[in-house]
Amino acid sequence: MLQDIIPHRHIRYRTDQAATLLIGRADEEPVDQKKTLENICQSGCAKPKHGYEECVKRISGDDTGTKHCTGQYFDYLTCVDKCVAPKLFAKLK
Amino acid sequence: MQLFSGSVGVRKGLSLFSKWAVLLVSADFQKPKTKSAAGASDHHFSVVDLRSRILTEMAGGLIHQVLRRKLQSQSAVQALSSFASRKANDDAGSAGMRTVALIGAGVTGLLGFATVASADEAEHGLGVPNYPWPHQGILSSYDHASIRRGHQVYQQVCASCHSMSLISYRDLVGVAYTEEETKAMAAEIEVVDGPNDEGEMFTRPGKLSDRFPQPYANEQAARFANGGAYPPDLSLITKARHNGQNYVFALLTGYRDPPAGVTIREGLHYNPYFPGGAIAMPKMLIDGAVEYEDGTPATEAQMGKDVVTFLSWAAEPEMEERKLMGFKWIFVLSLALLQAGYYRRLRWSVLKSRKLVLDVVN
Numbered sequence: 001m002l003q004d005i006i007p008h009r010h011i012r013y014r015t016d017q018a019a020t021l022l023i024g025r026a027d028e029e030p031v032d033q034k035k036t037l038e039n040i041c042q043s044g045c046a047k048p049k050h051g052y053e054e055c056v057k058r059i060s061g062d063d064t065g066t067k068h069c070t071g072q073y074f075d076y077l078t079c080v081d082k083c084v085a086p087k088l089f090a091k092l093k
Numbered sequence: 094m095q096l097f098s099g100s101v102g103v104r105k106g107l108s109l110f111s112k113w114a115v116l117l118v119s120a121d122f123q124k125p126k127t128k129s130a131a132g133a134s135d136h137h138f139s140v141v142d143l144r145s146r147i148l149t150e151m152a153g154g155l156i157h158q159v160l161r162r163k164l165q166s167q168s169a170v171q172a173l174s175s176f177a178s179r180k181a182n183d184d185a186g187s188a189g190m191r192t193v194a195l196i197g198a199g200v201t202g203l204l205g206f207a208t209v210a211s212a213d214e215a216e217h218g219l220g221v222p223n224y225p226w227p228h229q230g231i232l233s234s235y236d237h238a239s240i241r242r243g244h245q246v247y248q249q250v251c252a253s254c255h256s257m258s259l260i261s262y263r264d265l266v267g268v269a270y271t272e273e274e275t276k277a278m279a280a281e282i283e284v285v286d287g288p289n290d291e292g293e294m295f296t297r298p299g300k301l302s303d304r305f306p307q308p309y310a311n312e313q314a315a316r317f318a319n320g321g322a323y324p325p326d327l328s329l330i331t332k333a334r335h336n337g338q339n340y341v342f343a344l345l346t347g348y349r350d351p352p353a354g355v356t357i358r359e360g361l362h363y364n365p366y367f368p369g370g371a372i373a374m375p376k377m378l379i380d381g382a383v384e385y386e387d388g389t390p391a392t393e394a395q396m397g398k399d400v401v402t403f404l405s406w407a408a409e410p411e412m413e414e415r416k417l418m419g420f421k422w423i424f425v426l427s428l429a430l431l432q433a434g435y436y437r438r439l440r441w442s443v444l445k446s447r448k449l450v451l452d453v454v455n
Contacts, residue, residue, distance in 0.1 A: 030395075070215050
């Protein structure tokens with residue numbers, strides 16, 4: 001965010017177009033809001049994430065091709081989605 | 094199947110088996126019946142006589158039933174099991190054996206489905222979360238700026254593969270663009286028009302009354318260009334999928350690496366929300382893919398929200414009018430209900446407040 005890069009808040013109120021000249025590429029690459037929220041929400045879903053990683057370890061030796069960790073993966077994704085969904089749209093225009 | 098129905102009279106919808114079962118029940122109870130499926134008169138029959146009649150009619154009925162249902166594969170099992178049940182019923186003549194035979198018939202029926210393959214969680218796709226859409230509330234309208242951005246996303250990202258053949262350019266007027274903007278947009282496309290005076294088809298620039306252009310001439314061409322998969326028409330997609338708005342948003346923004354143990358073949362992509370997990374469409378919403386006219390940063394989530402708002406409008410353009418109408422008429426009808434309730438009680442008060450005197454004459 002702009003205010004992280006420029007410590008003086010009053011500079012923020014100059015036009016965003018001017019800011020790109022000042023900073024360069026800081027504003028050109030918008031960061032996906034859903035990705036950042038998912039990274040934040042990962043910490044609250046440690047238990048299903050651990051379950052998934054345990055499953056990966058369990059099936060790593062198996063080469064029959066029939067074993068997979070879809071269930072644990074879905075549990076983890078459901079947990080992350082539950083955390084992300086109420087917050088995401090507030091960050092979008 | 095209704096076994097122990099109250100009336101012994103023939104009812105439409107009762108299977109042949111249940112008719113006989115009812116007869117057997119009545120026979121066991123040793124009650125003479127005036128009406129029965131067998132058409133008995135109202136004489137007193139002994140139990141033995143009734144049972145011999147039932148046996149002969151059962152045999153005929155069974156043959157009749159089996160012949161009637163010969164062509165259906167499942168019911169062969171049913172016929173066998175019902176035959177077995179009937180024999181058990183007649184021989185034992187007790188409620189215990191009857192229930193055992195019933196359970197046996199049920200198990201036989203259930204086992205008929207044993208050949209269906211079992212499936213895992215991916216079959217129905219990952220459950221979709223509910224996003225707080227701004228147009229969700231009882232009196233909330235669409236975000237029309239979002240519809241405009243969403244149409245831009247559709248045009249630049251999706252229209253190369255997905256048709257929206259039910260939407261015309263004129264539908265956008267007053268919703269996302271002004272009339273002049275829409276006319277200019279329509280004029281950018283070429284439309285094949287009907288025979289001219291020389292009998293030839295010709296192409297002309299688009300008008301407001303034209304539908305959105307189709308990317309492929311027909312379904313076969315669409316399948317051929319997309320590895321056998323047909324990119325569905327998006328005019329009604331948010332109504333054509335369960336929990337459509339949330340599903341489409343989750344799908345578009347939900348491309349991930351497959352879990353351990355799952356491999357997706359070449360040409361397909363992993364998406365946990367798609368039933369089965371392997372979708373033919375690649376991830377289309379990349380950050381910065383579109384440059385919004387109003388300067389909004391075009392992140393994947395922003396484009397997903399805008400395009401789903403646009404698709405929701407396309408599927409339900411009447412939503413705002415519907416909500417207004419609904420609110421108004423629910424209010425009016427509630428008042429009418431109160432008035433009707435008062436009037437009903439007013440008219441009934443005469444009857445409800447009367448007193449009855451029981452005059453006993455000795």
